[in-house]
Amino acid sequence: MSGSAFGMGGFNLDISELTSRAVRSIRSGLAVTGVLSILLGVVVLFWPGVTLDVVAFLFGLYFLVSGAIRVIMGIFTPLSGGLRILNILTGVLIFIVGIVAMRNPLASLAVLGMVIGIAWIVEGVMALTESESGGSRWYAITYGVISIIAGAVVLFLPVGSLAALVVFGGIFLVILGIVEVVRAIAFGRGMPLAS
DSSP, X not given: OOGGGGGGGOOSBOXXXXXXXXXXXXXXXXXXXXXXXXXXXXXXXXXXXXXXHHHHHHHHHHHHHHHHHHHHHHHHSXXXXXXXXXXXXXXXXXXXXXXXXXXXXXXXXXXXXXXXXXXXXXXXXXXXXXXXXXXXXXXXXXXXXXXXXXXHHHHHSOOOSHHHHHHHHHHHHHHHHHHHHHHHHHTTTTOOOBO
């Protein structure tokens, strides 16, 4: 179904309605967040003696960049009206989560886990909502489902220690990053684009 099937406020992403410049912009955004996710996941997993301050900073940095990219895509990419608004609102929310995580690193571990969990759930729902009609649709769905699962694990399982949050968070960051990079490579491949 194309975005135009819902009128100007549609939420489905129809790649055939995008220009090659828009596809390149979306690919770049996906690739940047994917690579950042992988790098931060590896750092979090393999940095012995990591502290809550460092974990909060790294997750905050990830959400700041991810939120900013969503806002930029919502403003500058020619998407349907509904996807533009959804990208901007989700980006602002994720950006705020990043600020909260970075500014309040000494907040309790439960609060940090809750903030990270909610952000991943929102990001997963957003990925499912905007899954495109092209070859990378399954990567978007996979990313959305894994992101929601990651958010639920971090949000609803009792994370009693920093070590548990680091392990869960690091693993999910790496997995989500890999899926996002593959999605960036596959996005728009072989699809007719608007001129």
